[in-house]
Amino acid sequence: MGYPKIKQVRAYVIKGGEGGGGADYHDQGEGHWIDNHIATSMGRYPEYRQSRKSFGINVLGTLVVEIEADDGTVGFAVTTGGEPACYMVEKHFARFLEGRNPFEYERIWDQMYFGSQYYGRKGIVVNAISGVDLALWDLMGKLRQEPVYHMLGGAVRDELQFYATGARPDLAKEMGFIGGKLPLYHGPIEGDEGLKKNVELIADMRSRVGEDFWLMYDCWMALDVNYATKLAHKCHEYGLKWIEEAINPDDYWGYQQLKKNVPAGMLVTTGEHESTRWGFKMLLEMGCCDIIQPDVGWCGGVTELLKISALADAHGALVVPHGSSVYSYHFVITRHNSPFAEFLMMAPKADHVAPMFHPQLLNEPIPEKGRLKVTALDKPGFGVNLNPEVKLYRPYEH
Numbered sequence: 469m470g471y472p473k474i475k476q477v478r479a480y481v482i483k484g485g486e487g488g489g490g491a492d493y494h495d496q497g498e499g500h501w502i503d504n505h506i507a508t509s510m511g512r513y514p515e516y517r518q519s520r521k522s523f524g525i526n527v528l529g530t531l532v533v534e535i536e537a538d539d540g541t542v543g544f545a546v547t548t549g550g551e552p553a554c555y556m557v558e559k560h561f562a563r564f565l566e567g568r569n570p571f572e573y574e575r576i577w578d579q580m581y582f583g584s585q586y587y588g589r590k591g592i593v594v595n596a597i598s599g600v601d602l603a604l605w606d607l608m609g610k611l612r613q614e615p616v617y618h619m620l621g622g623a624v625r626d627e628l629q630f631y632a633t634g635a636r637p638d639l640a641k642e643m644g645f646i647g648g649k650l651p652l653y654h655g656p657i658e659g660d661e662g663l664k665k666n667v668e669l670i671a672d673m674r675s676r677v678g679e680d681f682w683l684m685y686d687c688w689m690a691l692d693v694n695y696a697t698k699l700a701h702k703c704h705e706y707g708l709k710w711i712e713e714a715i716n717p718d719d720y721w722g723y724q725q726l727k728k729n730v731p732a733g734m735l736v737t738t739g740e741h742e743s744t745r746w747g748f749k750m751l752l753e754m755g756c757c758d759i760i761q762p763d764v765g766w767c768g769g770v771t772e773l774l775k776i777s778a779l780a781d782a783h784g785a786l787v788v789p790h791g792s793s794v795y796s797y798h799f800v801i802t803r804h805n806s807p808f809a810e811f812l813m814m815a816p817k818a819d820h821v822a823p824m825f826h827p828q829l830l831n832e833p834i835p836e837k838g839r840l841k842v843t844a845l846d847k848p849g850f851g852v853n854l855n856p857e858v859k860l861y862r863p864y865e866h
């Protein structure tokens with residue numbers, strides 16, 4: 469009805485070293501806190517314990533999806549997925565968009581998901597679907613000259629408030645954040661000595677930040693239920709607010725048990741590596757956690773996040789999306805059951821606020837004193853631009 473149709477869908481990869489970082493936020497230079505001996509399930513192999521890049525955490529690179537309408541308007545989005553995701557977007561998903569009205573996002577999502585069900589459902593395929601979906605919302609916003617958050621129902625509060633993820637919660641407190649989430653440095657393979665160091669770090673941070681500041685541990689899937697339970701109990705006396713992604717995301721039964729095991733009042737959070745309403749249904753119905761943390765660039769995009777969020781609301785769970793910069797800000801501001809947002813500290817020493825998807829995006833809003841006014845989002849679409857200085861490769865065409 470009065471809107472131009474979709475003319476072309478294009479998918480690009482941004483490779484590390486040529487504007488790396490950005491949406492593939494683990495792809496950072498040497499000495500960055502995000503790659504400094506963080507516990508992972510690969511830590512059982514000594515050669516992969518010190519660095520996540522050593523086992524290939526940054527191997528994919530950023531996926532950029534552009535959707536051009538007949539009138540020349542271009543919506544775009546970035547997420548992780550790299551060249552394999554480019555193949556899916558160009559060779560498979562583009563057919564469900566080109567020639568269509570861009571506002572048919574439900575039908576487009578449904579066709580991408582069910583058209584790839586036989587090889588997809590999770591992981592990189594859903595990253596690719598998410599990238600297309602976000603680019604579509606950006607295009608819709610640009611065509612209507614409206615920010616995405618307006619199209620999602622409008623803001624339910626005047627500003628976002630953030631906790632910071634990084635190596636220095638003490639500095640995050642000085643910068644005005646409401647809490648600090650530390651990476652867990654030592655996994656079960658490092659035994660009691662490692663466990664002791666994990667507890668000592670929280671104790672040290674607590675002594676630096678005082679009583680009321682939130683402290684959390686992000687365990688990045690590295691633990692087992694027994695270790696996670698011990699860690700939770702030992703950190704309780706230092707006021708650990710939540711234990712995040714403690715175990716393998718496929719082990720719903722383990723999360724269910726962990727939720728029963730943690731001290732009263734401590735929250736269990738997970739979901740950044742989960743996707744679609746069906747994955748989150750498992751977490752919610754099985755009582756696995758208190759907060760779900762979908763990444764809007766990985767869980768199926770905004771279209772799917774709306775469904776996940778409604779499901780969580782009905783289960784009394786909060787939705788605090790993982791990272792994802794503007795793509796989550798436009799969502800969080802519209803939902804009562806998303807009362808705050810995450811900010812990933814991308815400064816190598818976590819000592820100042822730097823745009824999360826730098827250098828790929830221009831005009832990316834960043835928190836000031838741990839907050840962001842809704843007016844910072846008042847631009848068409850997601851309100852960001854691709855940095856023309858970052859090189860794009862288009863490995864496949866259709």
Ligand SMILES: C[C@H](O)[C@H](O)CC(=O)C(=O)O
Pocket residue numbers: 502506633650651686688740790791810812
């Ligand atoms: C810090 C974590 O290991 C990871 O890099 C980011 C993450 O899981 C989060 O922000 O949450």
Ligand SMILES: [Mg+2]
Pocket residue numbers: 686688712713740790
């Ligand atoms: Mg996490």
